[in-house]
Amino acid sequence: MSKFTSLKGLVSLVSGGASGLGRATVERFTKQGARVVLCDLPSSDGEKVAKQMDNCMFLPADITSEKEVKEVLRATMENYKCLDVLVNCAGIGVARKTYSIQKNLPHPLDEFERVLKVNTLGTFNMIRQAVILMAQNEPNEDKARGVIINTSSVAAFDGQMGQVAYAASKAAIAGMTLPLARDIGEFGIRVCTICPGVFDTPLLAALPQKAIDALTKTVVFPQRLGKPDEFAQMCQTIVENPYLNGETIRLDGALRMV
């Protein structure tokens, strides 16, 4: 069976794999026979989560650190001799308006910078180093060597009040998708980005229940929060469809945030 027609045996690196959408991706990929490197912060549940799964190892790193990501990729090569799939799930959110007139305070610049650094720079840091490994892979019959999946958000297009930093960071990830595909297509590496709507994860749980209920009511169909495995299923679909490249895919039940 040609490589990438199933997840079986593929060496996959999932950032943010200790929680939420990343964790669901690690679970689905390991169940489908992939060998998975779970990358997350040292302070995360990464070690515990990896131990609960077959063919999964935890390699701690802050995705914004060039040195730490380089070490994760080195260790991936040492343990698995290659890297086939990268799924970038690691990310943070913040709720902050551009200007709080009540406090006469503008959006803190360091907060804006932090969100862009983790979500956008961190995602690119993973990609720029993973490509080096993928480009060394033996190509399959279709000359394919690797697949990269990024996580943006519907906020990239329907950013709400208080989400200027988050929306900017996610719009940048969506904006990177096509130029990345153009840059690394010559190595046989495909790039796609998923824009999730509202999914039932610890990140969303930071919202008050009333706000979660209000957001859920704006999902057209099915009118419920997304299940993290539905995100993971989209990751599997992207890996297994060799003609899907350079695309940004909304996965949101037709939600358009107001």
Ligand SMILES: NC(=O)c1ccc[n+]([C@@H]2O[C@H](COP(=O)([O-])OP(=O)(O)OC[C@H]3O[C@@H](n4cnc5c(N)ncnc54)[C@H](O)[C@@H]3O)[C@@H](O)[C@H]2O)c1
């Ligand atoms: N949950 C949603 O409704 C939703 C919707 C759209 C997009 N997203 C995006 O999906 C991704 C996953 O979100 P989630 O809901 O699973 O969140 P989550 O908080 O459950 O998981 C995020 C994971 O990323 C890790 N992480 C954060 N900063 C990191 C860093 N610097 N280095 C390494 N790991 C880091 C965290 O430790 C955590 O394990 C995020 O990028 C988020 O913006 C989530």
Ligand SMILES: C[C@@H](O)[C@H]1CC[C@H]2[C@@H]3CC[C@H]4CC(=O)CC[C@]4(C)[C@H]3CC[C@]12C
């Ligand atoms: C579509 C999703 O990416 C966003 C929709 C609502 C956002 C949340 C809004 C409240 C924020 C509170 C906070 O300080 C942390 C981040 C948020 C939970 C934020 C995360 C992204 C979503 C879920």
